[in-house]
Amino acid sequence: xxxxxxxxxxxxxxxxxxxxxxxxxxxxxxxxxxxxxxxxxxxxxxxxxxxxxxxxxxxxxxxxxxxxxxxxxxxxxxxxxxxxxxxxxxxxxxxxxxxxxxxxxxxxxxxxxxxxxxxxxxxxxxxxxxxxxxxxxxxxxxxxxxxxxxxxxxxxxxxxxxxxxxxxxxxxxxxxxxxxxxxxxxxxxxxxxxxxxxxxxxxxxxxxxxxxxxxxxxxxxxxxxxxxxxxxxxxxxxxxxxxxxxxxxxxxxxxxxxxxxxxxxxxxxxxxxxxxxxxxxxxxxxxxxxxxxxxxxxxxxxxxxxxxxxxxxxxxxxxxxxxxxxxxxxxxxxxxxx
Amino acid sequence: xxxxxxxxxxxxxxxxxxxxxxxxxxxxxxxxxxxxxxxxxxxxxxxxxxxxxxxxxxxxxxxxxxxxxxxxxxxxxxxxxxxxxxxxxxxxxxxxxxxxxxxxxxxxxxxxxxxxxxxxxxxxxxxxxxxxxxxxxxxxxxxxxxxxxxxxxxxxxxxxxxxxxxxxxxxxxxxxxxxxxxxxxxxxxxxxxxxxxxxxxxxxxxxxxxxxxxxxxxxxxxxxxxxxxxxxxxxxxxxxxxxxxxxxxxxxxxxxxxxxxxxxxxxxxxxxxxxxxxxxxxxxxxxxxxxxxxxxxxxxxxxxxxxxxxxxxxxxxxxxxxxxxxxxxxxxxxx
Numbered sequence: 160x161x162x163x164x165x166x167x168x169x170x171x172x173x174x175x176x177x178x179x180x181x182x183x184x185x186x187x188x189x190x191x192x193x194x195x196x197x198x199x200x201x202x203x204x205x206x207x208x209x210x211x212x213x214x215x216x217x218x219x220x221x222x223x224x225x226x227x228x229x230x231x232x233x234x235x236x237x238x239x240x241x242x243x244x245x246x247x248x249x250x251x252x253x254x255x256x257x258x259x260x261x262x263x264x265x266x267x268x269x270x271x272x273x274x275x276x277x278x279x280x281x282x283x284x285x286x287x288x289x290x291x292x293x294x295x296x297x298x299x300x301x302x303x304x305x306x307x308x309x310x311x312x313x314x315x316x317x318x319x320x321x322x323x324x325x326x327x328x329x330x331x332x333x334x335x336x337x338x339x340x341x342x343x344x345x346x347x348x349x350x351x352x353x354x355x356x357x358x359x360x361x362x363x364x365x366x367x368x369x370x371x372x373x374x375x376x377x378x379x380x381x382x383x384x385x386x387x388x389x390x391x392x393x394x395x396x397x398x399x400x401x402x403x404x405x406x407x408x409x410x411x412x413x414x415x416x417x418x419x420x421x422x423x424x425x426x427x428x429x430x431x432x433x434x435x436x437x438x439x440x441x442x443x444x445x446x447x448x449x450x451x452x453x454x455x456x457x458x459x460x461x462x463x464x465x466x467x468x469x470x471x472x473x474x475x476x477x478x479x480x481x482x483x484x485x486x487x488x489x490x491x492x493x494x495x496x497x
Numbered sequence: 498x499x500x501x502x503x504x505x506x507x508x509x510x511x512x513x514x515x516x517x518x519x520x521x522x523x524x525x526x527x528x529x530x531x532x533x534x535x536x537x538x539x540x541x542x543x544x545x546x547x548x549x550x551x552x553x554x555x556x557x558x559x560x561x562x563x564x565x566x567x568x569x570x571x572x573x574x575x576x577x578x579x580x581x582x583x584x585x586x587x588x589x590x591x592x593x594x595x596x597x598x599x600x601x602x603x604x605x606x607x608x609x610x611x612x613x614x615x616x617x618x619x620x621x622x623x624x625x626x627x628x629x630x631x632x633x634x635x636x637x638x639x640x641x642x643x644x645x646x647x648x649x650x651x652x653x654x655x656x657x658x659x660x661x662x663x664x665x666x667x668x669x670x671x672x673x674x675x676x677x678x679x680x681x682x683x684x685x686x687x688x689x690x691x692x693x694x695x696x697x698x699x700x701x702x703x704x705x706x707x708x709x710x711x712x713x714x715x716x717x718x719x720x721x722x723x724x725x726x727x728x729x730x731x732x733x734x735x736x737x738x739x740x741x742x743x744x745x746x747x748x749x750x751x752x753x754x755x756x757x758x759x760x761x762x763x764x765x766x767x768x769x770x771x772x773x774x775x776x777x778x779x780x781x782x783x784x785x786x787x788x789x790x791x792x793x794x795x796x797x798x799x800x801x802x803x804x805x806x807x808x809x810x811x812x813x814x815x816x817x818x819x820x821x822x823x824x825x826x827x828x829x830x831x832x
Contacts, residue, residue: 210695351542356766356779385768422700
């Protein structure tokens with residue numbers, strides 16, 4: 160493991176069995192995450208973008224081992240020691256998990272309504288037996304101020320807060336245990352645009368102050384661009400392209416990335432849009448060869464026969480497409496307001 | 498109605514809700530026009546009253562607690578007769594004839610807009626036959642298939658017998674558009690039509706709405722919190738804040754040259770995919786409690802350009818025309 164890598168994921172698979180009948184006969188599998196390999200560097204934000212059902216949330220949960228992956232390896236760099244997360248027993252897992260936290264999408268269900276803001280925030284400290292009552296209270300108050308809320312709110316209950324305020328409490332809670340790594344799963348998609356912008360700026364500020372590393376999951380390419388250092392594009396359980404932010408957005412090498420970029424509505428966009436035909440394939444019967452070929456406007460015979468290899472395009476830019484070298488795909492730079 | 502090219506004119510519309518906690522002035526003096534064959538985009542954040550405005554047009558406000566307390570909604574009917582929808586009996590025959598026949602609505606959540614126990618075809622046919630009692634069932638079914646085909650549902654003659662759970666979100670939204678179009682409305686109100694959908698599906702639906710408008714010449718009101726969606730499809734845009742439109746202009750004008758500080762704040766809150774990456778500068782604070790709206794301009798306490806002693810005293814005047822067709826409600830533009 161390189162020094163600057165915090166999390167390394169190798170060929171991770173997460174399958175869900177589909178069962179039928181009273182004997183729970185297995186009739187098929189949903190391949191929600193189907194062989195993903197990624198490295199997340201220290202103090203970077205890796206943006207993970209894709210449409211609903213592509214497996215991005217499942218991947219985020221699997222990385223934190225909130226569910227047991229079907230196959231693959233996850234390594235976490237804990238004090239310069241490479242720890243294989245999936246081989247840990249419960250006690251050691253608890254230690255590692257103190258370094259990994261999650262921020263959830265829905266600020267209305269991710270807090271415990273029956274606990275005060277303070278109890279919500281310090282719960283991770285209590286669970287991990289860190290500090291005493293006085294130091295926890297001080298920490299909760301400090302955190303609340305750091306996320307832009309008043310210290311007096313400690314004794315209130317979540318129901319008296321707006322969505323944006325709750326999300327701030329959710330962030331304070333995730334940070335209370337001083338994690339290095341945070342999986343943020345659509346943290347702003349339930350919020351209004353102006354509140355969304357406030358939270359995005361807050362996350363960027365906290366990242367600098369606390370040296371955080373983010374896996375930031377979102378379906379919104381604008382949001383992903385704003386927060387990410389690198390971007391990974393996911394489709395049907397696979398990462399199809401990954402690269403440095405501007406490089407990937409300006410010079411996409413995978414037709415799905417191009418289609419996704421062109422689908423984002425903005426002024427003057429309607430005239431040069433690629434509208435994808437149909438909808439995503441059935442996750443139980445994935446197409447042969449390239450998973451995107453059924454909707455790809457450039458698909459040829461080879462795409463059905465052979466699964467494209469994951470190849471380096473240049474620098475840190477990788478894509479999985481047979482024709483990535485011959486296609487001339489449009490990124491955001493060709494796009495001027497009409 | 499003074500201008501012939503408007504199909505709908507709202508003047509000083511006020512829809513209030515009388516609750517135990519107090520009066521919620523959800524819509525409090527809205528002035529909006531919809532041009533024939535054009536698309537009006539209404540944008541704003543949650544609680545700004547955009548949906549209540551739309552529901553007021555079709556008189557779908559639950560009463561009690563809601564009530565239209567003032568203003569007019571003048572609608573020009575097929576025979577050029579002008580009728581004030583706000584004055585009609587919400588349960589009367591006149592508005593029921595207009596609903597679906599002349600003005601149709603599509604809702605945000607296609608998943609909950611169809612009943613789960615009947616086929617898609619059955620539900621669309623029902624809508625057609627209510628409005629055309631003399632139509633035979635066979636004919637209604639053929640029309641349904643035609644409509645589903647028109648909105649781009651593959652194998653419409655088979656899918657007409659599918660149940661809602663057999664459709665994806667995008668397909669259901671298409672089916673709902675088919676239902677809304679079944680009686681060839683002259684005005685379509687789309688309340689957050691793509692919010693629940695993925696971007697690639699959203700692109701399909703927006704494209705579809707535009708095609709249908711080109712074919713049928715209907716007017717559209719599209720209500721959304723997503724500026725990008727509006728900027729792409731709307732001819733004119735109204736920005737709403739706390740029950741009022743604060744700015745109203747042609748799309749290009751308002752996107753290139755936003756005047757109201759709230760509009761500017763909204764524009765600066767949206768992470769863009771084009772151009773250089775800029776820091777977001779959102780409006781500070783949050784929307785105030787609609788029951789205790791501060792005195793003066795409702796936006797004053799969040800406004801970066803607030804003029805003390807002016808903005809917190811009285812209401813800014815209605816409709817200051819800063820350039821031709823570009824209206825704003827803000828003291829910064831008073832003489």
